[in-house]
Amino acid sequence: MSPTNRPRTFDSHFRRSNQAYLKQQGDARPATIRIGFVLLEHFSMMAFTGAVDALVTANLLSCDPLYSFRTLSLDGSEARSDLGIDISVSGALYDLDVGELDLLFVCGGYRTPLLANRQLTEKLQEAGRRGLTLGGLWNGSLLLAWAGLMDGYDCTLHPENRDGLEETCPKVRLSRQPYVIDRDRVSCAGASSALDMMLAVIRQHYGQEVVRGIEEILSCDRIGEQPDRPMPTVASDPTLPDALRAVLELMEANIEEPLGMEEIAALVNLSRRQIERLFQRHVDSTPSKYYLELRITRARRLLLQTSESIAAIAVACGFVSTTHFSHCYRDYFGVSPTQARQNRRG
Template sequence: MKHAEPQRLQLPDCDKLKTFGFLLIPNFTTIGFASAIEPLRIAGLAAGRPLYRSVLISSDNQPVAASNGVRVMTDSSPEQAPALDALFVVGANPIPEKYDRALLAWLRRLAEQGVPLGGICTGGHLLASAGLLEGYRCTLHWENIEQIKARFPRIIVSHQLYELDRDRYTCSGGTAALDMTLQLISREPDGAEIASRAAELLLCERVRNARDPQRIPLRQKIGNTQPKLSQIVTIMEANLEEPLELAELARLNEVSVRQLERLFHKYLARTPSQYYLELRLQRARELLLCSEAPVGEIALTCGFSSAAHFSKSYSRQFGLSPRRERQHSGMAVPARS
């Protein structure tokens, strides 16, 4: 029996419209997806005419469940997809252990055809798995940066909100997808004005620059009245592997140890040593859950002299030992840990 050829998605004939595809990976994040697709529609309202059309794609053209359980209907499978002006992979949370080979091959074909490729949230991980980010700057959500760096050491990964490097567009997810999409819109003819109007319609007070940090700096949490405290914490964050003594921190910031302790107690409700330890343990947790580094290696990287000391401190902070935490996360513990 001869099978009918799959029908391609029929779209209105309009040469001026750009077609952006969104490949939805099961357990994708809805906020990143919505933040990327909605500015395209709003840009048309701002311009007074449609500018973009969006095509939702899944590996089998079946509804895809997001990480919050919402199921989204799709328009096409990769084989049926129309010609695209760009494709964005909306990544999953958590990152899948492996991807369908046919999907990876399709992405490689798009790259060969010169189609710009983007990743939203963890979408860059799929592009990296297809070998399509080597030689490019990219980013993804800060929780997953160490994971992609460990698996793909030849890729240049930044902590920026988004990266627009030639024909690769990646963002850290969440509302950063909105900033990235507005920035892409602004590159088009008359795009700056359209993007500005679209931002107003979206009640977006400011389109963030790519260099804006993913995580909220301490100075924004405590205000701008305590530059010394912000500076001290910045130094702590830069010296996790070999923690500095309190006297050295005080000397570098031209305060006394007692002044240092008063600042932390007043604004952070903990001692400097407690805060420093929490920074190191939080960093250790990120490495533990997002990389395959052995527990002993993570302990040294985060300034602990022994695995036993690290395990005791970790258990006190998070209620589980490092190995138990890793087992509960579903990540296999490396044999050499």
């Protein structure tokens, strides 16, 4: 394949934004990791959905699903959450073949009746023997500890249940951290830490790049504690030098009519070579390639999220013609804009 026909790859952070739309290279596909959630009565809905949100968002970043999950109750009937909302489940824990899972989580809540259950204990112990990673949300790790599956492990759980765990399971190393991962045991202490716990699990499975992509998609949720703070962009990253942030802001503000590099250099009082060094050091890309990736990412969003014509999108994103836009789009995503829109609708 000649250099001019070689597919382009994203160098910058835009690779995370576009990961799910990139053409799969070769035959290598990630193995889907299978997770089960045992929903105890009055389980914490917020803890459960926080953990699942991370998994579902991870799947959005891949052409093939990174995770599958199923919900289970003890007898297969609906599980009532702490909000009084009944949740349909995939099946009964008693009927579960644990060999069909890679991880199994027990989801508790503030009002969950914490009573030893022989069938639950036996199923959890079987899962432990089969080598599954086991975890607890809120106070779910207490049920794992009662089954003897947390002895010699660090774990955490909701403060309301700490005394009971210390009294009944002295071999468990109780942590005060919001979440803990110790080898093949995972636990979190409450609703707010469930998302962070699952992100840490995903990081072990697929690396930091996938986690950054998830955090980018879910970033709006993190801003709620500071309502006056604007939503973050790359240009607003305080860890970047002011000069580089000024260049990035100019690029983001001039997509329809892209600025030339000499013009950008003059506007920020830097030489072109100085700008190239900043991009190489902090963005791991060249200024021109970053600018193109910024525009092609915006074009992809408009293409798949609006009914604007391809010609209008090409103009809005600074491409000199629909032909130029189509060539660039195919270079990055392996399909033409027309094919991409048809695939999305299909």
